Amino acid sequence: MPSYQIELTTADGTLIRFECAENQSLLAAAATANIVLPSLCGQGTCAACHAFVTAGEFVVGEHDPDAVPVEPGQTAVLLCCSYPRSPMRLAAPYEHGRVLFQPNVGREAAIVELTRVAESTVRLLVSLVSAESEGDTAQFEPGQFVELEIPGRDIKRAYSIANDWDGEGQLEFLIRMQPQGRFSEYLMRDARVGDKLVVWGPRGTFHLEEADRRSRWFVAGGTGLAPILSMLRRMAKCADGEEARLFFGVNRETELFAISDIDRLKSDIATLKVEVCVWKPESSWSGFVGTPVDALRRDLKTANAMPDVYLCGPPALIDSAAAAAKECGVAEERIFSERFVQS
Ligand SMILES: Cc1cc2nc3c(=O)[nH]c(=O)nc-3n(C[C@H](O)[C@H](O)[C@H](O)COP(=O)(O)OP(=O)(O)OC[C@H]3O[C@@H](n4cnc5c(N)ncnc54)[C@H](O)[C@@H]3O)c2cc1C
Numbered sequence: 001m002p003s004y005q006i007e008l009t010t011a012d013g014t015l016i017r018f019e020c021a022e023n024q025s026l027l028a029a030a031a032t033a034n035i036v037l038p039s040l041c042g043q044g045t046c047a048a049c050h051a052f053v054t055a056g057e058f059v060v061g062e063h064d065p066d067a068v069p070v071e072p073g074q075t076a077v078l079l080c081c082s083y084p085r086s087p088m089r090l091a092a093p094y095e096h097g098r099v100l101f102q103p104n105v106g107r108e109a110a111i112v113e114l115t116r117v118a119e120s121t122v123r124l125l126v127s128l129v130s131a132e133s134e135g136d137t138a139q140f141e142p143g144q145f146v147e148l149e150i151p152g153r154d155i156k157r158a159y160s161i162a163n164d165w166d167g168e169g170q171l172e173f174l175i176r177m178q179p180q181g182r183f184s185e186y187l188m189r190d191a192r193v194g195d196k197l198v199v200w201g202p203r204g205t206f207h208l209e210e211a212d213r214r215s216r217w218f219v220a221g222g223t224g225l226a227p228i229l230s231m232l233r234r235m236a237k238c239a240d241g242e243e244a245r246l247f248f249g250v251n252r253e254t255e256l257f258a259i260s261d262i263d264r265l266k267s268d269i270a271t272l273k274v275e276v277c278v279w280k281p282e283s284s285w286s287g288f289v290g291t292p293v294d295a296l297r298r299d300l301k302t303a304n305a306m307p308d309v310y311l312c313g314p315p316a317l318i319d320s321a322a323a324a325a326k327e328c329g330v331a332e333e334r335i336f337s338e339r340f341v342q343s
């Protein structure tokens with residue numbers, strides 16, 4: 001099987017080299033070389049892995065043509081579903097700091113707890129097996145996700161970590177059950193405390209921005225709350241003094257979860273204000289009626305200074321929250337997001 005030299009230059013000019021065989025995707029080949037490039041869905045639908053081809057030939061596997069970015073005078077490529085047919089040179093749209101250099105190995109983890117916390121949401125707690133002997137490999141940054149694989153079933157899905165790193169190798173997840181979803185059905189029907197999963201990662205670059213710090217406002221749609229809880233838990237631990245706001249939204253009250261965790265955070269972070277938003281509540285609901293984007297827009301209009309805005313949840317919510325933030329004067333580079341696309 002022919003194999004080719006791939007050269008990828010990051011936006012800040014760092015050259016990264018790896019080999020890729022004809023039957024390997026460019027993303028998978030980089031991972032084999034312990035180079036973890038930004039990606040999300042792994043199946044050509046989200047564009048998170050895109051780069052630009054400056055030289056070389058390639059073929060493209062199954063993907064959503066709408067996901068391929070269109071930039072005048074440039075040829076974009078989705079690394080997760082593109083296969084080289086010659087040596088290639090690529091230009092990445094991100095800086096070297098977004099690339100992780102770590103072995104691509106899965107870690108065994110045992111299910112410690114699996115609890116339904118709302119109509120269609122479960123809390124899954126796993127404990128990494130032999131985390132002690134492997135030192136700090138359970139370490140992650142709040143905001144990151146891992147991929148969970150069900151052994152023997154060829155099912156691997158991305159889930160954001162909801163807790164902060166505790167040194168004990170426990171990972172908490174908040175997972176919405178998708179109708180007919182393969183991972184969802186495993187959790188609902190088959191998973192038991194003590195069962196093993198394989199954890200790949202941590203991955204992702206959604207994180208608390210430390211440079212040029214200002215107020216932090218978080219917008220979470222449904223289980224998009226998971227990485228934001230992790231960030232807020234880190235802020236509580238570090239006793240950060242910044243003003244923080246959380247806009248957490250669901251469609252109906254029966255979908256609400258983690259309210260006691262949020263209450264605890266409110267008492268741990270003196271500057272934290274929270275708006276729980278229900279889009280279509282019962283008449284007894286006394287809280288905010290509408291989406292978290294409505295609440296964000298309302299508060300931004302009267303803000304003294306523009307905050308950093310962190311968004312997580314379904315892509316439609318992120319797009320409308322980002323548009324509202326920009327409209328109100330938040331600079332594009334101060335909006336950070338994680339999209340829960342199908343993984
Ligand atoms: C970086 C990242 C982090 C994520 N973190 C979380 C998390 O913390 N909590 C969480 O609940 N989910 C999260 N997701 C989504 C998750 O990875 C799965 O896509 C989701 O759980 C569905 O998996 P499944 O196997 O049950 O469904 P599948 O078998 O993959 O799909 C079944 C059906 O559900 C639909 N579907 C699948 N995923 C979604 C989705 N996200 N939104 C709407 N419809 C969908 C499909 O179109 C299909 O019709 C994350 C995704 C990404 C990319």
Ligand code: FES
Nearest residue numbers: 040042044047080
């Ligand atoms: S398109 Fe490649 S990771 Fe989503």
